[in-house]
Amino acid sequence: MKEKQAQEIKRRSVTGVFVTGVVQSLSLFAGFILSIFVSTELFGVFGVVSATAVFLSYFSDIGLAAALIQKKEKVTSEDLWTTFTIQQILVVVLVILALSLSYAIGSLRGFSSESIWLFRSLVITFFLSSLKTIPSILLERELRFKDLAIAQVVEVLIFNVVIIYLALTGWGIAMFSIAVLARGIVGLLSIYMIRPWMPRFHIDRQSARHLISFGIPFQLNSLLALIKDQLFIIVLPLLLPISEVGFINWAKKWAEAPLRLVMDNVVRVTFPTYARLQNYPDKLTKGLNKTTFFLMLAIIPMSVGMVFVLEPLLKFIPCFIDTSSQAVTCYEKWQPALASFYLFVIASSVAGISTPLINALNATGKIKITLYFMIFWTIFTWTVTPILIHYIGFNAVSATSAVMSLAVIAVILVAKRYMQFNLSDQTIPPLVASLIMGVMLFLTRTILTSSLIHLGLYVLLGVIVYFGSLLVLFRKQFIGEVSYIITIVRQTAS
Numbered sequence: 001m002k003e004k005q006a007q008e009i010k011r012r013s014v015t016g017v018f019v020t021g022v023v024q025s026l027s028l029f030a031g032f033i034l035s036i037f038v039s040t041e042l043f044g045v046f047g048v049v050s051a052t053a054v055f056l057s058y059f060s061d062i063g064l065a066a067a068l069i070q071k072k073e074k075v076t077s078e079d080l081w082t083t084f085t086i087q088q089i090l091v092v093v094l095v096i097l098a099l100s101l102s103y104a105i106g107s108l109r110g111f112s113s114e115s116i117w118l119f120r121s122l123v124i125t126f127f128l129s130s131l132k133t134i135p136s137i138l139l140e141r142e143l144r145f146k147d148l149a150i151a152q153v154v155e156v157l158i159f160n161v162v163i164i165y166l167a168l169t170g171w172g173i174a175m176f177s178i179a180v181l182a183r184g185i186v187g188l189l190s191i192y193m194i195r196p197w198m199p200r201f202h203i204d205r206q207s208a209r210h211l212i213s214f215g216i217p218f219q220l221n222s223l224l225a226l227i228k229d230q231l232f233i234i235v236l237p238l239l240l241p242i243s244e245v246g247f248i249n250w251a252k253k254w255a256e257a258p259l260r261l262v263m264d265n266v267v268r269v270t271f272p273t274y275a276r277l278q279n280y281p282d283k284l285t286k287g288l289n290k291t292t293f294f295l296m297l298a299i300i301p302m303s304v305g306m307v308f309v310l311e312p313l314l315k316f317i318p319c320f321i322d323t324s325s326q327a328v329t330c331y332e333k334w335q336p337a338l339a340s341f342y343l344f345v346i347a348s349s350v351a352g353i354s355t356p357l358i359n360a361l362n363a364t365g366k367i368k369i370t371l372y373f374m375i376f377w378t379i380f381t382w383t384v385t386p387i388l389i390h391y392i393g394f395n396a397v398s399a400t401s402a403v404m405s406l407a408v409i410a411v412i413l414v415a416k417r418y419m420q421f422n423l424s425d426q427t428i429p430p431l432v433a434s435l436i437m438g439v440m441l442f443l444t445r446t447i448l449t450s451s452l453i454h455l456g457l458y459v460l461l462g463v464i465v466y467f468g469s470l471l472v473l474f475r476k477q478f479i480g481e482v483s484y485i486i487t488i489v490r491q492t493a494s
Contacts, residue, residue, distance in 0.1 A: 028257055029160070035250055036317060037167045040333055044246030045115050045173065047233060075141060078204035084134050085201045091130040098123045114173040121177040125184035132188055135195040147194050155187035232381060236397075239386065244394040247337035251398060254310060255344030258302035263295055263352055284364070285420045291356050293426040293481055299352040300434040301466045303345050308441040309459060311338055312449035343398035350405035353427065357415040366418055373411060380404050429477060433469035440465045 035043060099120060106116035139148040159179050166175030236245045317331035358370050381400060388396030412423060441462050448458035470478045 028260060031253055033164050034167060035253075035334070036331060040243040040246035040250070042173065042246070043249055044237075044242040044244070045118075047245060047249035075137075076207065078202070078207045080134050080137075080197070081200045081202040082204050082207045083137075084199055085203050087130055087133060088201075091127055095123055095127050112173070114177075118173055118177045118180075121180050125180045128184035128188045131199075132191045134199070135191045135197050138197065139195050144195075151187065151190040151194050154190045155183050158186045159183035232385065232397075239389055240394050247334070248340060248394055248397050250334050251337040251340035252344050254306065255303075255341050255398075256348045257306070258299040259348050259351060259355075262298045262302075263355060281420065284360070288356065288360055288419060288421045289426055290481065290484070292353065292421065292423065293430075295352045295356060296427050296430040297481075300349060300430045301437060301462070303349045304434045304438045305441070305459065305462050307342060307345055308438070308445060308462070309455065310341065312445075312455055312458075316452045316455065340395050340398040343395065343402040347398070347401035347405045350408045353423070354405075354408040354411045357411050357419075357421075360419060361415060364418070369414060369418075373407065373414075377404055377407065425477070429470060429474040432473060433466050436469045437462050437466040 102116055102120050102123070106113075106119060136148060159182065162182050163175055163179035166178065171178075233245070233249075236248065240248075314332045314335060358373065361367075361370050381404065384403075385396050385400045388399055392399065415421070441458070444458065444461065448454045448461065
């Protein structure tokens with residue numbers, strides 16, 4: 001690969017990580033605001049309905065979008081038209097089916113009429129989102145992550161502004177319906193303004209065969225992930241009270257905050273990047289090593305810090321009027337979910353290692369290998385969790401995730417067969433520095449968590465200890481890696 005082309009891929013990849021991080025930050029902030037103003041039951045309903053809509057979306061293109069991104073050769077107009085046509089056929093069938101069964105689905109779950117309309121709004125948004133697939137694919141293949149992120153930022157901003165305004169003015173579940181529809185319409189318009197593309201209904205048989213050969217295994221992999229996570233959330237109201245589903249949703253959301261802020265952005269950017277580098281093993285190895293290092297550098301200390309900060313934070317957030325019941329609600333309502341939060345933190349921290357490796361295997365065409373892992377994780381979730389629920393209640397969901405994270409050992413061993421990477425050099429520095437930070441936070445937790453100001457100093461102390469430990473113990477590697485990123489950022493700015 002020409003050095004100039006390699007530098008351009010690195011520059012655009014790093015740019016995409018930083019820019020798309022804004023999207024997740026906005027979403028996390030909106031989720032925090034909502035968790036203050038809504039009841040645990042309403043938070044649970046939104047989690048279940050959202051999971052239902054996400055479940056439907058994974059049937060929309062049988063993996064053709066990923067096949068287009070992963071394809072080594074140049075994407076043709078026939079590829080784009082074929083993908084669009086097949087996707088829209090599937091989407092329209094699903095939308096009609098979902099809308100027709102919406103009342104029955106809502107009745108089965110015991111949802112109110114407002115919740116059913118929320119489900120319908122999400123289904124309509126799912127249709128609008130499907131129309132964005134091809135422009136998004138083109139932007140990803142062109143590594144124009146900054147432009148793709150602009151559309152996402154606009155979309156998320158609209159959603160967050162609308163939903164926070166409606167929450168503050170006392171709306172109930174209907175606020176979610178209005179917000180998701182506004183997001184869907186604005187998102188569709190913005191992506192076509194940034195990357196115009198003229199849709200056309202056409203299926204090329206040769207193109208379809210080529211894309212489906214990768215797409216079906218990829219989509220089956222995604223479907224299993226969906227069954228493992230989203231479908232299980234959908235059926236949880238049959239096993240647990242909806243308020244306890246709200247506890248699970250809240251605990252999982254905050255435990256996975258580092259993943260959403262850091263890893264999701266990196267994984268989305270590195271999938272097309274690794275696909276472009278799959279014929280250049282040395283550059284792929286370098287990219288995978290640096291990806292792992294920076295993921296661990298951010299995810300591990302954030303997770304450790306949240307373990308010590310979240311519980312005292314509960315008592316410092318003031319009480320408000322519950323938008324659904326008009327009763328006074330305080331953030332300490334989430335206290336019962338803390339045990340689940342701690343267990344989910346374990347699982348999410350390990351995911352910072354396993355997910356990039358799975359992502360790299362997928363991007364380099366080893367989709368059938370990752371499929372076996374997903375089959376195991378899905379069977380484990382659906383067999384172990386219901387049994388544990390009988391004994392330990394809603395904490396069983398997080399406990400299962402924590403135990404299942406031990407499979408990271410197998411992921412590492414399998415990935416090493418196909419890719420060269422140095423995991424110990426990338427993970428030891430942030431792990432050691434985070435351990436030192438955790439010990440310091442443990443020793444000072446009773447002194448520096450007595451007020452909101454003290455809590456701020458507590459967080460600052462953790463940051464200083466963490467980066468101080470890196471500079472003292474791993475100075476050469478830390479400065480070298482940071483200098484690498486700063487250089488690329490400067491190239492981006494210029």
